[in-house]
Amino acid sequence: MGEVLRVENLHKSFGPNHVLKGIDLTVEKGQAVVLIGASGSGKSTLLRCVNFMEIPSDGRVWLNGEAVGRERNGKTEYREHSLIPIRTHVGMVFQHFNLFPHMTARQNVMEGPRTVLRLTRATCVKRAEKYLAKVGLSDKFDAYPAHLSGGQQQRVAIARALAMEPQLMLFDEVTSALDPELVGEVLRTLKDLASEGMTMVVVTHELGFAYSVADKVVFLHEGRIHEQGTPDEILVRPSQTRTRDFLRGHATFRLPEAQF
């Protein structure tokens, strides 16, 4: 079991707004880590700092044992061109899918392998079809996003990230924009990925999913990790009041094992 991701003392501010206040987190190969917390607690910002969509204000990130950025005069420097390989190794899926509307499902999935990895066209087509099939969309290769349901669009977005064959996948509230009846198909896709050993960090409000899939649940509160542990420790027997308050707020969350 190698360490895929290590985050040390990560800080992020937007102007005067100090969003992350020193996060330490490690993710082992094959682990599914679920981040929970109220909105504004910094979950999404933490994800976006991991693939450097946002540049951390302080602290350090290691991917596969390699520190990202260069140390210089006590400050860490991040050069845009050095971040590109990082992003190709870390897949990200968004709340609002963000599919490219002028491209078919297949073209969406091919785009990264073709433009960024510069693989041959034939390889990209094969890859795109492989990953679309994997998310259960073999019959939608030529469909444009506008003609797909929200759940299907999100699965195309997952295939698009997987086609880069990343070592780590980040899921940022990927079911929050979906109609309730479409949430299941996307969560099932995530669950399959987890059981195949994909390393992933998932921000979600689906606590039932967290309970059944996570190897580790991390509760964020006001930019800090307030409590972390197994799903059982955090979701069933939280030691902190704030965690309990947060869980009580999720009235719809009922554990099947409510008896203990």
Next chain:
Amino acid sequence: MGYEWDFAVVLRDSDLLLLGLVNTLKVTILALVFGVPLGLGAALLRLSSNRLVRGLVGFLIEFFRSTPPIVQLFWFFFALPLLTGIEISPFGASVLTFSIQSSAFFAEVFRGGIVSIERGQWDAAKAIGMTRNQTLARIILPQAVTRMIPAFLERVIELMKTTTLVATVSYADLLYQANNIAQSTFRPLEVYTVAAVMYFAVLFPTSLGVRRLERHLARSGATTAH
């Protein structure tokens, strides 16, 4: 007293008017050929992360949008040769002026199209490792251009109408030819009527086309579902 319409004189000189129309189209098309890429370049510079570049290009765009085109034309035709010592033909001055003038407007059309694309598109492209330029070329511009088409064609129509100013520096466009024929035949009513009809014959179908295209784009949902 009734006016005796006599289009015979105009018909006699119809080849001159047609030549004028061709010259008008020549200036318009060349101004587009140079103005559109120049406008795209200006739009990209205006969206640059460098504040100085952004400010300078922004100022130039505003300058050309906020000065009368006829002043710009006179400047390029009369003043520029004084500065550079290079004589410029009426045709050269016309193409130069309208390329630059229209590029300022096209820059704003491009910029508007680019910024209308949701942030999520940039995010998604960045997340799979695309550079800013790759994202612009493959994700943002293809979508922006579709949204820009109506505004773009609107500008093309404006441009062709504004090119009538080139008659003032003796470039033989449609209006210039009409002026000449009107003066030599003493038939301004017929001549200008025919000239107006000629402009209309080109511009009205274009404008109809724009409206149809607009409806079509609106119907097809022109891009983004999210």
